[in-house]
Amino acid sequence: MNDAEHVNGAGYVTVRVPAKVNVQLSVGGLRPDGFHGLANVFLAVGLYDEVTAFPADGPQVTAEGADAAQVPLDESNLAVRAARLLASRHGLAPDVRLHIAKDIPVAGGMAGGSADAAGALVACDALWGTATSRDELLAMCAELGSDVPFSLVGGAALGRGRGELLTPLETGGAFHWVFAVADGGLSTPAVYRECDRLREAGGGGATVEAVPEPEASGALLEALRGGDARALADALSNDLQAAAVSLRPSLADTLKAGEAAGALAALVSGSGPTCAFLTEDAASAEAVAATLRASGHCRTARTATGPAPGATVVRQG
Numbered sequence: 001m002n003d004a005e006h007v008n009g010a011g012y013v014t015v016r017v018p019a020k021v022n023v024q025l026s027v028g029g030l031r032p033d034g035f036h037g038l039a040n041v042f043l044a045v046g047l048y049d050e051v052t053a054f055p056a057d058g059p060q061v062t063a064e065g066a067d068a069a070q071v072p073l074d075e076s077n078l079a080v081r082a083a084r085l086l087a088s089r090h091g092l093a094p095d096v097r098l099h100i101a102k103d104i105p106v107a108g109g110m111a112g113g114s115a116d117a118a119g120a121l122v123a124c125d126a127l128w129g130t131a132t133s134r135d136e137l138l139a140m141c142a143e144l145g146s147d148v149p150f151s152l153v154g155g156a157a158l159g160r161g162r163g164e165l166l167t168p169l170e171t172g173g174a175f176h177w178v179f180a181v182a183d184g185g186l187s188t189p190a191v192y193r194e195c196d197r198l199r200e201a202g203g204g205g206a207t208v209e210a211v212p213e214p215e216a217s218g219a220l221l222e223a224l225r226g227g228d229a230r231a232l233a234d235a236l237s238n239d240l241q242a243a244a245v246s247l248r249p250s251l252a253d254t255l256k257a258g259e260a261a262g263a264l265a266a267l268v269s270g271s272g273p274t275c276a277f278l279t280e281d282a283a284s285a286e287a288v289a290a291t292l293r294a295s296g297h298c299r300t301a302r303t304a305t306g307p308a309p310g311a312t313v314v315r316q317g
């Protein structure tokens with residue numbers, strides 16, 4: 001890093017980035033590029049990772065938090081890949097140490113790695129004083145992964161294409177959630193493959209390439225707009241749920257346990273194995289979480305509300 005960059009940039013920058021739950025995840029056909037077309041309705045929820053960028057010879061990465069041991073600290077870390085991508089776009093060396101305070105379950109279907117990638121882009125952009133436009137940041141996010149653009153913008157959004165083409169959605173209030181965190185993760189590509197396998201096995205000769213183009217549900221968008229938890233509960237759907245349960249059959253019991261504990265509805269979060277429970281209000285969320293923790297059906301249960309803001313600088317100095 002040269003002196004001019006030190007003058008323009010900051011000493012350190014911390015960015016807070018939310019997890020997500022997919023309130024609708026409709027999976028279309030397998031595309032020639034290996035991705036599936038989606039109608040993916042994202043809701044950001046208030047479980048956060050914090051990514052801090054410090055000036056250093058780099059890139060380097062460190063992690064803290066209960067799940068830190070599962071975070072890769074090499075070039076495969078999505079935050080490192082994000083820092084390298086931003087640096088190369090601006091012709092800079094990727095001189096940064098990234099510290100990830102991890103609170104989003106790893107490989108849990110809540111876009112934790114994607115959150116760290118979006119956080120690293122925003123933190124490095126501020127640290128290096130590179131003033132990248134929002135559109136350029138979004139394009140870099142899409143290069144890094146299908147969920148990364150949503151981690152940048154937060155709130156609620158419909159993701160088309162492979163999930164990276166976002167349209168922001170209006171929400172009429174806060175929704176109260178419980179997340180049952182499982183022991184061990186599930187691999188996202190393996191869950192998509194299982195979804196295709198189940199479709200080919202049960203589809204009467206249908207091929208996974210010929211699945212109709214998925215559409216966002218009008219009832220679901222209306223429930224989000226109205227802030228109506230009961231209507232949202234009736235409209236929740238996840239086409240990857242059967243595949244996640246097929247790979248991890250115990251999830252069926254976790255989903256039932258949360259419903260029996262008083263949740264309005266239960267579904268697998270994205271590719272799982274985290275299970276998400278929508279509740280009527282904050283008190284009901286705490287009660288469902290306590291019952292789930294005591295049930296032995298999950299490693300822990302967390303409460304959070306959504307929508308939550310996207311990647312945001314929370315400290316710098």
Ligand SMILES: C[C@](O)(CO)[C@H](O)COP(=O)(O)OP(=O)(O)OC[C@H]1O[C@@H](n2ccc(N)nc2=O)[C@H](O)[C@@H]1O
Nearest residue numbers: 034035036038145146147148162163188189192270271
């Ligand atoms: C399950 C979700 O989390 C729902 O939001 C996302 O679709 C996954 O997004 P992600 O983790 O950012 O996934 P990526 O890193 O883009 O892709 C990982 C792998 O998941 C599969 N994949 C992902 C997105 C998509 N629309 N179709 C896919 O089939 C592909 O095998 C791909 O190689």
Ligand SMILES: Nc1ncnc2c1ncn2[C@@H]1O[C@H](COP(=O)(O)OP(=O)(O)OP(=O)(O)O)[C@@H](O)[C@H]1O
Nearest residue numbers: 077078106107108109110111112113114116147188
């Ligand atoms: N910064 C990171 N944090 C966590 N995992 C990371 C990170 N960078 C790379 N990975 C790798 O990505 C894998 C998936 O982790 P991640 O927590 O993003 O899963 P996920 O929440 O299921 O993702 P999604 O919901 O976007 O499909 C991990 O097993 C890990 O090997």
